[in-house]
Amino acid sequence: MSRICELTGKGRLVGNHVSHANNRVKRVFLPNLQKVSLMSDALGKSESFKVSTHGLRCVEHNGGLDNWLVKTKDEKLSVKAQRMKRAIKKSRKAENAQAAA
Template sequence: MSRICELTGKGRQVGHNVSHANNKTKRTFLPNLQNVTLMSDTLGKSVRLRVSTHGLRSVEHVGGLDNWLLKTSDEDLSLRARRLKREVRKAGAPAEAAA
């Protein structure tokens, strides 16, 4: 299982542990990933994703999973999130045409 957020694309970063004697050794900084179930209002179902806490706050700020997916570019999204975005766009198109 890769350590990459499925919504934001945030992954691991590389840096140094620095000792008191200023010795530097390589280390990795991992994102705080959580398994969450998010509700899609357009599809009317819940979706299980592996999301960073920063990404989860961003989704809440934008107004939900559907708004986040439609706003975000495809390069940042995982394959599962891109498929979900396609489903949301397809399900949302008839509702927009009726309005």
């Protein structure tokens, strides 16, 4: 399992662990990933994602999963999130067509 946020693309960072004697050893900073189930209003179902806590706050700030997926570029999203984004856009397009008719 890769340690990458499925919604923001946030992954590991590499840096140095610096001791008191100023010895430097490579180390890895991992994102705080949580497995959460997020509800899509447009699709009416929930989906499970591995999301960083920062990504979860971003989703809540933007008004939910649907708005976040529509606004985010595909390069940042996982394959599962990209599929959900396409389904949401399709659902919104169908809703707009029904409202116009």
